[in-house]
Amino acid sequence: MTPSPLVQELILAAIKVALVIGALQGLFSLMTWIERRTLAFMQFRLGPNRTGPIGILQPIADGIKLFFKEEVMPAAANKWAFLAAPVVAVTTSFLAVAVLPYGPPFTLPRLEFLPEWLWPSWLWGRSMQLQIATIDVGLLFIFAITALGVYGVVLAGWAANNKYSLLGGLRSSAQMFSYELALGMSFVGVIMLAGSFQISDIVNSQMSRAGGWFLGWNCFQQLPAFLVYFAAATAEVARTPFDLPEGETELVAGFHTEYSSMRFALIQMAEYVNMITVAVLATNLFLGGWHSGIPGVPSEGLFGFVFWGGKVAALLFVFIWLRGTVPRFRYDQLMHFGWKVLIPVAAVWILITATGVALAGR
Amino acid sequence: MDAILFYAAAALAVGSALVVIGQKNPLHSAFALIVTLGSLAVIFGLLGSPFIAALQVIVYAGAIMVLFLFVLMLLNVKREADAPGRGARTLGAVAVVLVALLFAQAGAVLVRAEPGPAPAFDASTRRMAEILFSPQFLYVFEATSILILAALVGAIALAKKEL
Numbered sequence: 001m002t003p004s005p006l007v008q009e010l011i012l013a014a015i016k017v018a019l020v021i022g023a024l025q026g027l028f029s030l031m032t033w034i035e036r037r038t039l040a041f042m043q044f045r046l047g048p049n050r051t052g053p054i055g056i057l058q059p060i061a062d063g064i065k066l067f068f069k070e071e072v073m074p075a076a077a078n079k080w081a082f083l084a085a086p087v088v089a090v091t092t093s094f095l096a097v098a099v100l101p102y103g104p105p106f107t108l109p110r111l112e113f114l115p116e117w118l119w120p121s122w123l124w125g126r127s128m129q130l131q132i133a134t135i136d137v138g139l140l141f142i143f144a145i146t147a148l149g150v151y152g153v154v155l156a157g158w159a160a161n162n163k164y165s166l167l168g169g170l171r172s173s174a175q176m177f178s179y180e181l182a183l184g185m186s187f188v189g190v191i192m193l194a195g196s197f198q199i200s201d202i203v204n205s206q207m208s209r210a211g212g213w214f215l216g217w218n219c220f221q222q223l224p225a226f227l228v229y230f231a232a233a234t235a236e237v238a239r240t241p242f243d244l245p246e247g248e249t250e251l252v253a254g255f256h257t258e259y260s261s262m263r264f265a266l267i268q269m270a271e272y273v274n275m276i277t278v279a280v281l282a283t284n285l286f287l288g289g290w291h292s293g294i295p296g297v298p299s300e301g302l303f304g305f306v307f308w309g310g311k312v313a314a315l316l317f318v319f320i321w322l323r324g325t326v327p328r329f330r331y332d333q334l335m336h337f338g339w340k341v342l343i344p345v346a347a348v349w350i351l352i353t354a355t356g357v358a359l360a361g362r
Numbered sequence: 363m364d365a366i367l368f369y370a371a372a373a374l375a376v377g378s379a380l381v382v383i384g385q386k387n388p389l390h391s392a393f394a395l396i397v398t399l400g401s402l403a404v405i406f407g408l409l410g411s412p413f414i415a416a417l418q419v420i421v422y423a424g425a426i427m428v429l430f431l432f433v434l435m436l437l438n439v440k441r442e443a444d445a446p447g448r449g450a451r452t453l454g455a456v457a458v459v460l461v462a463l464l465f466a467q468a469g470a471v472l473v474r475a476e477p478g479p480a481p482a483f484d485a486s487t488r489r490m491a492e493i494l495f496s497p498q499f500l501y502v503f504e505a506t507s508i509l510i511l512a513a514l515v516g517a518i519a520l521a522k523k524e525l
Contacts, residue, residue: 135412136412136413136486137413137415137416140412140413140416140420141412141416143416144416144419144420144423144424147419147420147423147424147425148400148423148424150424151396151428154431154432154435157435158389158431158435166435169435170432170436173428173432177428184420197487
């Protein structure tokens, strides 16, 4: 019996949600280990290499350790807000991934040897894409969710009733708030060139330019926007050199000073998922998504997944590399850079792109 | 499906709006207001205008409310004064009249409305832009931007005595 189309869609959506969230959680725990190992090699250390072969089971050990730690809540904390803050942080970070395409569209194979309950015939030859929700304003949705992500930080900082938390929370939210503007403005040129808010449209618009060569990608066509995006996104997810939220030397641990055990792990997870989101978004918007960038080299199906995954992995590595390389900004330098460098550059670039689009068409 | 979502969002909007005015702690009110704005965004989305829904979240819930919270947290306002101030009775009477007027208006709309599905209208991003940048609204739109910019410059000039 074939289920109705609505039920089919719901089943597929549920599988996609499970796949994406599962993959992100797996990648999060793997990233904590990869980051520590890579940083260690950059600093002539070994890093965690004791748990399992080359230390790959370290995330599991960390997880178990955090799980069995005592959950401390300050007596003077606002209980409700203190519990809500990590939930808000995790929810917003997992909401933003819903509208991102993961890899190219593909066609499900006809696997007739599999039993009907495992691979039902209505799946055969169905073309689909690993994207949970395809909405008209995909990019704006991500931007809206990023704007809400600030609340996790604000709530956590305020609820703990600790002066370091509060200062850290204020500082982090001011940072996220300032760099959100530059982040939003860096999208504008890309949207104008593609003529759409939909992320898959933006990916495909990059393929037709420059004869299908990688020079048509937005990171070359929109170089200033790409640089602004990368700086603003790094600040938005609070990675070095913009990791002031956890300026240990001055604020203990910033907004999550009072968080311990699994609540701390949730905040960590939200931060890593945000970092992965930012890398996926950069791949789709600026690095040509799943396109190979060389005419003749196929970018459909499995090839597309390889190219797409490679680009995301390269960007994630750059984040770790930056952490191992550059020192932290001072707070006034951070504000100066955000408001007086990034935003003017982005604004001038929007004018230039708009003029180009108006004169030449797309 | 749409009806369920609508009633859920509407109930959440009204409920959290009541919390906004009923809470003594201004921070709780601010958090409830964020929920109200978010549920309004859901209703905009259900009305077929994802663009306005996204703007609602970005501008109101994301930008303006963060500033509210910022000020509340910096000033460290704990509680409103419990005792009613002077003129509370007069204000209360005015509020009762206004609420009655609001309910009368809503009732009039409900009585006059014709049953049946809402007329279809195009609220897509493209259509919005066409309306906003048509000669009819273009100058008003641009004048509003200049007004906001002027307010910003004014605020900075007031806050910083020496530029």
